[in-house]
Amino acid sequence: MNRILEFLNQCRIKLIQGGNATMNKLLIVDDEIEICEFLKSFFEDRDFKVAVAHDGTKALEQMGLFNPEVVLLDIQMPGMDGLQTLKKIKEAYPKAKVIMVTAVETQEKIEEAMRLGADNYITKPLSLEYLEKDVQDKIDILAKGS
Amino acid sequence: MSFHVRTPKTFLKKVLVGLVLFSLGAFAAYLLPFLIPSSGISDPWVHHPLLPILVMTVIFVAAYKSTERWVKKFLEKYFFHKKTFAQMTLMDLAGDLAVNLDLQEIANLVVNTFGEVLQLKTVALLVPDLLQNNFEVASAYGWTISASKRVRLAAETPLLRMIHQTGPHVLMRGPVLQSLTWQEANALARDLDSLQAAWIIPLFVKGELAGLLAFGALVPDTVFDQGDFHFFREFAAAIAPCVHNAMVVKRLRQFNFELQDTQSQWVQKTKLNAIEKLAAGIAHEIHNPLAIISGKAQVLLMQKGPKQLEPNVQDALNTIVKQTRRAADITRKLLMYSQGSRGPQEWISLERVLDETLSLLAYQASIDKIEIVRNLDPELPAFFANMQEIREIFLNLLLNAVEAVGSEGKIVVELKYHRDEELIEIVCSDTGKGIPAEHLDKVFNPFYTTRHEAVGLGLFVTKQIAHRYGGSIRVESQVGIGSMFILQLPYVAETVRLQRASSSPQQGKEAARNSEAKRTGATVAGAHTEP
Numbered sequence: 001m002n003r004i005l006e007f008l009n010q011c012r013i014k015l016i017q018g019g020n021a022t023m024n025k026l027l028i029v030d031d032e033i034e035i036c037e038f039l040k041s042f043f044e045d046r047d048f049k050v051a052v053a054h055d056g057t058k059a060l061e062q063m064g065l066f067n068p069e070v071v072l073l074d075i076q077m078p079g080m081d082g083l084q085t086l087k088k089i090k091e092a093y094p095k096a097k098v099i100m101v102t103a104v105e106t107q108e109k110i111e112e113a114m115r116l117g118a119d120n121y122i123t124k125p126l127s128l129e130y131l132e133k134d135v136q137d138k139i140d141i142l143a144k145g146s
Numbered sequence: 147m148s149f150h151v152r153t154p155k156t157f158l159k160k161v162l163v164g165l166v167l168f169s170l171g172a173f174a175a176y177l178l179p180f181l182i183p184s185s186g187i188s189d190p191w192v193h194h195p196l197l198p199i200l201v202m203t204v205i206f207v208a209a210y211k212s213t214e215r216w217v218k219k220f221l222e223k224y225f226f227h228k229k230t231f232a233q234m235t236l237m238d239l240a241g242d243l244a245v246n247l248d249l250q251e252i253a254n255l256v257v258n259t260f261g262e263v264l265q266l267k268t269v270a271l272l273v274p275d276l277l278q279n280n281f282e283v284a285s286a287y288g289w290t291i292s293a294s295k296r297v298r299l300a301a302e303t304p305l306l307r308m309i310h311q312t313g314p315h316v317l318m319r320g321p322v323l324q325s326l327t328w329q330e331a332n333a334l335a336r337d338l339d340s341l342q343a344a345w346i347i348p349l350f351v352k353g354e355l356a357g358l359l360a361f362g363a364l365v366p367d368t369v370f371d372q373g374d375f376h377f378f379r380e381f382a383a384a385i386a387p388c389v390h391n392a393m394v395v396k397r398l399r400q401f402n403f404e405l406q407d408t409q410s411q412w413v414q415k416t417k418l419n420a421i422e423k424l425a426a427g428i429a430h431e432i433h434n435p436l437a438i439i440s441g442k443a444q445v446l447l448m449q450k451g452p453k454q455l456e457p458n459v460q461d462a463l464n465t466i467v468k469q470t471r472r473a474a475d476i477t478r479k480l481l482m483y484s485q486g487s488r489g490p491q492e493w494i495s496l497e498r499v500l501d502e503t504l505s506l507l508a509y510q511a512s513i514d515k516i517e518i519v520r521n522l523d524p525e526l527p528a529f530f531a532n533m534q535e536i537r538e539i540f541l542n543l544l545l546n547a548v549e550a551v552g553s554e555g556k557i558v559v560e561l562k563y564h565r566d567e568e569l570i571e572i573v574c575s576d577t578g579k580g581i582p583a584e585h586l587d588k589v590f591n592p593f594y595t596t597r598h599e600a601v602g603l604g605l606f607v608t609k610q611i612a613h614r615y616g617g618s619i620r621v622e623s624q625v626g627i628g629s630m631f632i633l634q635l636p637y638v639a640e641t642v643r644l645q646r647a648s649s650s651p652q653q654g655k656e657a658a659r660n661s662e663a664k665r666t667g668a669t670v671a672g673a674h675t676e677p
Binding site for chain 2: 032034035038039041042076103104106123124125126127128129
């Protein structure tokens with residue numbers, strides 16, 4: 001009886017948080033709108049639920065509303081940059097997996113990102129095959145952990 | 147006095163003495179028949195043809211020594227103004243040196259002429275080094291090469307202190323040592339022994355010590371008279387300005403060289419800064435559109451089933467993906483090296499890095515019929531560096547060589563360790579088309595290239611890396627024959643020797659393979675080893 005109640009409760013929470021419980025959620029943060037758009041359609045085709053943010057502040061808002069499992073986070077953005085955003089995400093939502101996406105990889109920035117708890121980084125232009133695999137890996141890790 | 151081949155002037159003098167004696171003897175022999183009959187003796191032996199020769203020999207032997215002295219005095223008085231042949235030669239030399247500005251040449255001439263003319267055992271000319279702290283041997287006569295390289299006199303040595311006290315006088319070992327306490331004498335004797343000298347002529351210019359002429363005699367108890375010492379001072383006064391001027395010129399050249407070096411480094415750095423700014427901007431601005439182009443092409447390529455595209459469209463899309471990656475690599479590479487951000491450093495085996503790089507090229511080389519030979523110093527130590535940067539060096543040098551050769555040719559890569567200079571040397575030579583002399587100084591400039599599809603950063607980057615390790619790179623080339631790139635990296639002394647055949651069996655196997663390759667001439671081209 002307790003188990004059933006618990007299950008129903010979980011379903012209710014998931015419904016409130018938005019949508020299908022079996023769909024994985026991905027947040028794409030990039031100031032390039034085009035990039036966000038094609039990544040969104042790419043992951044939606046692969047049965048992800050995708051939200052998009054164009055700067056750090058919006059990204060943090062989305063974290064609260066959308067509660068994604070995986071975040072694709074651009075480093076160079078106007079205003080709050082990717083590294084600051086990463087820090088705040090990891091503080092408030094330690095469970096979320098963050099993959100840094102950079103146009104220019106400098107050793108220091110990558111090291112800094114890793115130190116702040118980024119789970120991986122990939123560089124533009126992206127290999128979609130690799131990105132898909134990496135996102136899936138992160139989700140598998142989360143599934144095993146829970 | 148013994149006959150000496152090395153001194154033609156002494157020989158000339160002897161001929162002169164002989165001539166004088168011979169004419170005397172001939173004159174006596176001519177007079178003899180007239181003198182003897184008048185005395186009433188008429189034995190047949192008087193007219194014997196051997197008699198004049200006998201008389202001449204007697205006169206020769208008896209009069210040689212005194213005649214020589216007489217001839218010498220005569221010559222000195224009337225021809226050389228009281229100077230000997232030796233002194234003449236040396237003063238001639240001093241005159242010649244006045245128009246010479248090459249320190250090495252001056253030093254060689256001084257020590258060799260001084261040593262040979264005066265028939266000395268050792269002569270050394272010491273001059274202040276570039277920092278003017280020590281005196282070093284500029285040239286030496288009768289010394290071993292290693293001794294002349296090793297010997298240095300610090301400013302505070304007893305000998306130099308003594309010379310500063312005594313001034314331009316010639317320093318004589320015997321009398322000076324006797325005038326000192328035994329401790330001081332011992333210290334001074336050590337300095338004199340290191341210079342293998344019994345006499346020292348200081349070379350002063352305006353009260354400043356410009357050099358030292360230190361020499362020792364062949365015969366232990368050789369003495370020089372007052373006239374000789376007078377001459378030594380005169381000689382010193384004549385050559386000191388020459389040595390001093392040459393020294394100043396040498397220093398100026400050195401400073402000039404350093405200035406040029408600093409300037410070119412500065413220019414290079416300015417260029418680099420400009421490139422960095424440009425590259426950072428370009429990379430960010432270009433990588434985003436590239437990501438979109440490449441991404442959309444990838445999305446299309448991933449379509450499966452009924453939506454799958456025609457093979458020719460797929461080909462085009464693949465090319466798009468590949469070329470966007472290439473474009474991004476260019477800016478990435480530019481940025482990476484203009485920033486000079488150093489990755490982690492570790493002890494690496496240059497041999498292994500070279501082999502990895504060669505395996506990347508082996509396939510291409512075998513197609514182009516290029517033979518690649520590697521030549522390794524068996525004593526090559528592990529090198530502390532960033533793996534990526536060393537790989538980049540090898541890759542750039544080798545790619546360059548492969549491009550230069552085109553097809554059918556040979557590339558030789560040598561790794562050498564110069565223990566004495568603590569240098570690691572990477573030499574890459576090819577039998578390619580060579581570089582015209584007027585382009586030689588441009589090959590290391592950024593964006594210099596002779597190929598249409600190349601960026602022109604390979605050698606530039608290689609040079610940057612070499613500089614980062616405090617090393618250098620230079621090129622020697624002849625059109626039609628080939629080029630040789632010589633890269634030198636200073637080796638850090640505290641290196642642990644690479645234990646080749648120890649540790650893991652895998653390494654052992656590799657070491658065995660490598661030594662095998664070395665024996666057989668190490669041809670790797672043709673080995674189809676894809677990475």
